[in-house]
Amino acid sequence: MINLGVPYSQIILAAEQTLYMVFISLAIGTATAIILSVSLMLTNPGGILKNHIVYTVINTGVNIIRSVPFIILMVFILPLTKILVGTRVGTTAALVPLVIFIAPYLTRLFENSILEVNKGIIEAAQAMGASYFEIVWHFILPEARGSLILSVTTGTIGLIGATAMAGAIGAGGVGDLALTYGYERLNFPLMFFTVIVLIVFVQIIQSIGNYFSAKARGY
Numbered sequence: 001m002i003n004l005g006v007p008y009s010q011i012i013l014a015a016e017q018t019l020y021m022v023f024i025s026l027a028i029g030t031a032t033a034i035i036l037s038v039s040l041m042l043t044n045p046g047g048i049l050k051n052h053i054v055y056t057v058i059n060t061g062v063n064i065i066r067s068v069p070f071i072i073l074m075v076f077i078l079p080l081t082k083i084l085v086g087t088r089v090g091t092t093a094a095l096v097p098l099v100i101f102i103a104p105y106l107t108r109l110f111e112n113s114i115l116e117v118n119k120g121i122i123e124a125a126q127a128m129g130a131s132y133f134e135i136v137w138h139f140i141l142p143e144a145r146g147s148l149i150l151s152v153t154t155g156t157i158g159l160i161g162a163t164a165m166a167g168a169i170g171a172g173g174v175g176d177l178a179l180t181y182g183y184e185r186l187n188f189p190l191m192f193f194t195v196i197v198l199i200v201f202v203q204i205i206q207s208i209g210n211y212f213s214a215k216a217r218g219y
Contacts, residue, residue: 011177015197017091018173021163025098026156032099033106036062038136040107041114048122049132062104070101071165094163094171102159109151113144146217153209157202164198174198 040058043051065073074097078088081096117140125139141148164175178194181187 011193011197014172014174014177014194017171018160018163018175018201021091021094021098021166021171021173022156022159025095025102026152026159028095028099029102029106029155029159030152032103033110034141036103036107037110037114038140040111041140042132042136048126048135062107065100065104066108070097070162073097073101074166089170091172094166094173098159098162098166101162102155105158106151106155109154110144110148113147113151114140116147117143146213149209149213149216153206153213156205156209160198160201160205 036058040055040062041047042049043055043058045052045055047055068076074094077097077100081093082088084096085092087093121139121143122135125135130138163171163173164178167173167176167179170176174194174197178191181190
């Protein structure tokens, strides 16, 4: 086996930490983004529940958070992280900034996906007497499902990059391994290996996303 300068058990642990950070924050961020994007769609000036105040508050909040680079956001909310999880460092602590980072990002992607739904479908649902919840749950989200899956895929890949930066607060993961044991110790074989691992992660996630998106669209 190739000598990478660290035990293979440590590499496996780093991969597990990356997957933990990505998928836990993705699950929470996706749920949050669905709520926010649907709210934006319903309350926008052309929506079926026009509400200027709600739309402006959500839209402004999403824009503000998205404009802050992740590394700055992560450091800025350290006090909040401490309050929520009891510590500022570690893999679990990284979940807080990762969720706050990915939720607005996915909100915009989901909003675009939802706005692509044919308005005739919404009008037909209203004519059938469907409630607002039924319109969203049974008509809008199913119609946008293929595009939403690709949005989640894009968000997942973005999260993988963010977990690498989360190493700055001792979050662990593949990125932290590359920084601490690769870059700082000039261990180029390890850095190269971690890049390969991240590429494999991205390729697998993109392939899975493309498959389920195509299936949802009936291809």
